[in-house]
Amino acid sequence: MAILVDRGTRVVVQGITGREGRFHTRLMLEYGTRVVAGVTPGKGGERVHGVPVYDTVEEAVEKHGAEASIVFVPAPAAADAVYEAVDAGIKLVVVITEHIPVHETMLFIDYARRKGTLVIGPNTPGVIAPGRTKIGIMPGDVFTPGRVAVLSRSGTLTYEVAAAMTREGIGQSIVIGVGGDPVVGLDFPEAMEMLGRDPGTRALVLIGEIGGDMEERAAALVREGRFTKPLVAYIAGKTAPPGKRMGHAGAIISMGLGGYQEKVEALRAAGALVARTPYEIPKLLASVL
């Protein structure tokens, strides 16, 4: 059993009839994900790649026992989609959508937590337990089952690192994109607490970037002895100028916080191996495994 998700996880796709929803539903089905239903208000009764579409998440839960949802709903309606999933009793909501106003994100994550629902994202490629299930948009073929977990704030860079690991024969237990926004649901420290207890995970790769203090908080968790598995980290944005937003809403050095050096120093002080390039990660992993 991976953490959070497994082979049997029943998934509902919110926004299934949109271009992205339709396309990724097919890819998830091909990967073996158990997509049991889709939701698009007003399109109830249709089918997408054989998956029944409903008007409400509630119906998808009642009729198919959906436990997790993946949200492809465009930004203006995305918050609404999350609230609906939470109220329908969905326990894991993966929000792929980018460009959701951060105030809305802050509120729906808080609401979800109080109702016992975990949000991953927004602005995330999702989560994949290689060989078991994929609730996300990552290309399945670069991942391979194994014993190293990957947590990342980035999308493409995660695929690049996973492909490099796979080439060196190092597989992944679970790969979670936590999202590139300033405020995200599941963050590094929370995921690390779960991975620390996961017998299927022997080591961890953290792919961080400038902005915020998530990497520093991950390092603090290790220093406090609350995460004890080997840790290899890479931080993107060494050459990013302060005060400039580097593509991701969350990737900005502001108010003197979020710089590259502080993150690397915090991680090194916690005993993590910090890779200078993404392509060094497999070699560093091999030295700790």
Next chain:
Amino acid sequence: MRLLEYEAKEILSGLGVPVPRGVVVEQGDDVAEKIRGAGLQPPLVVKSQVPVGGRGRAGGVVFAPGIGAAVEAAGRLFATPVRGLLPRRVLVEEAVEHTLELYLAVVLDRAARRPVLIASRMGGVEVEEAAKKNPGAIIRAAVDPWLGLRGYVARRAGLALGLRGRLLRGFEAVALALYRAWETLGAELVEVNPLAVAGDRLVALDAKIVVDDNALSRHPGLGGRGDVGEYTGLEAQARRLGLPLVELGQEGVAVVGNGAGMTMATMDLVYERGGQPSVFLDIGGGASADRVRAALGLLAGHQASRSILVNIFGGITRCDEVARGIASAVEEHGSPKPLVVRLAGTMAEEGRRILARAGVEAYSDPVEAVDRAVELAREG
């Protein structure tokens, strides 16, 4: 988007925050006439309206004892770039005598996923430094976003700053106004620094508001605000095309990638391999050939970029689509700059074939591609 000082002050003043009396002047205005028309009494402070920090140290704030000096200062500021940005407006204000400078802000605390009120007796230019050296000097009050900032929380912060009587009530009003601005604008940050203590009054001598770009569409009123001066010409052009582009202020390799993390990592790799990145350009996930063509078109005439490196790891992004975009850009602009491409992942082989036909070499190893781009930038 960062608003200019005078825009932030207009918003806060509308919510009841006391600000100095002032007037905004544009290039070509009769500055003396504007100052007299607004009834401003010297001494005055003349401030360059550019959306960057550290204006004071960069010579963007000038004290003027009289109207003549203010006119002269304004003229000078219009011709003085601050951190590379020229102001389109200058703010002239009455100088406010004061005894103490406070710091007050409402910011989004990423870790707590909550707004937080931050206050300090160490207002002025270097509050971030002060916070690092002396964390005890900073008062933080987390706010439940469903409840909003309540008066008693603001008063507690004011008391901790040592404010009493009318100053305490004034502080409460300012804090509540900042929070209201933060909430209604969907802001990331609303900051008054310094918040000056002048007798029994508080006055916002400088103000900064950073609005969440993703919330702009909800606030059509803000559409006209926010000087595009935050962006260079090339950055503004890219923004209009929906392409995140950052000029890095140095000559070298223009880095084009798919995804922010990937693009940043490629920039860093250029630096690791002895080069300098000149541009960050993220074509995003699933980019079409047209988008790639537009991205390369932006760089065709960019002086500081001596070579262009396109680093793509195809997932949702299809390498053949990217290759078609590159091929049509090369067709359209010729090859004004040396171009190096690395393709991996989805449809990489097909992409390589398309590029070969267009006479562009495509690598599969990212480090080799970076080394080549760095070498070409040196020669270029």
